[in-house]
Amino acid sequence: MPEHITTQGPLNEWEQMNILEAEEWVNSLNLASTEILSMDFIKKLHRKMFYKTWIWAGNFRKTDKNIGTHWPNVAVETKILMDDVKYQVNHNTYSNLELAVRFHHRLVAIHPFPNGNGRHARMMTDIFLLSQGDKRFSWGSQSLVKESPVRKEYIKSLQGADKGNCDLLLRFVES
Ligand SMILES: Nc1ncnc2c1ncn2[C@@H]1O[C@H](COP(=O)(O)OP(=O)(O)OP(=O)(O)O)[C@@H](O)[C@H]1O
Numbered sequence: 138m139p140e141h142i143t144t145q146g147p148l149n150e151w152e153q154m155n156i157l158e159a160e161e162w163v164n165s166l167n168l169a170s171t172e173i174l175s176m177d178f179i180k181k182l183h184r185k186m187f188y189k190t191w192i193w194a195g196n197f198r199k200t201d202k203n204i205g206t207h208w209p210n211v212a213v214e215t216k217i218l219m220d221d222v223k224y225q226v227n228h229n230t231y232s233n234l235e236l237a238v239r240f241h242h243r244l245v246a247i248h249p250f251p252n253g254n255g256r257h258a259r260m261m262t263d264i265f266l267l268s269q270g271d272k273r274f275s276w277g278s279q280s281l282v283k284e285s286p287v288r289k290e291y292i293k294s295l296q297g298a299d300k301g302n303c304d305l306l307l308r309f310v311e312s
């Protein structure tokens with residue numbers, strides 16, 4: 138984190154500017170889903186979103202957290218997720234919308250990075266949707282970064298998906 142930032146407000150703004158820069162970078166690329174669903178891209182996007190805040194941006198976790206996979210398995214599970222989704226795209230296993238929701242839930246459940254997983258996984262999901270010719274999700278139509286009723290609803294819908302029921306999450310992402 139830059140030394141001149143000492144309080145939460147300016148930190149959020151700083152991070153948000155960095156994330157907007159990443160959005161512009163992604164928009165300039167016009168990637169196909171096969172390029173997005175790669176270990177290289179998933180890390181590169183995290184780095185582009187957070188390089189101004191964390192020196193370790195773009196690197197997978199090396200410690201355990203209260204959510205997420207045991208850290209030594211992060212790379213393998215992320216690779217499996219990417220390959221599954223590529224397969225599911227090719228075989229029309231789910232509707233685009235349901236596939237994107239399941240992808241989001243699994244990515245955030247792996248929790249590949251020490252921080253920024255929610256924002257990164259939401260952006261990955263939106264980029265994936267755009268690559269499929271779909272609209273991005275509205276994600277409750279509010280910032281999910283701070284504690285709020287909408288964020289509670291988001292977390293509750295992820296917990297539903299943890300138990301195998303994606304219905305709440307499917308509704309939430311388009312609300
Ligand atoms: N109990 C939970 N069950 C499932 N997923 C959760 C749970 N709590 C948090 N998450 C997911 O983890 C994310 C928070 O992880 P992290 O702090 O790494 O991301 P972030 O981008 O910094 O957070 P934020 O979502 O606040 O912007 C949430 O956005 C959500 O996607």
Ligand SMILES: [Mg+2]
Pocket residue numbers: 252253254
């Ligand atoms: Mg966080």
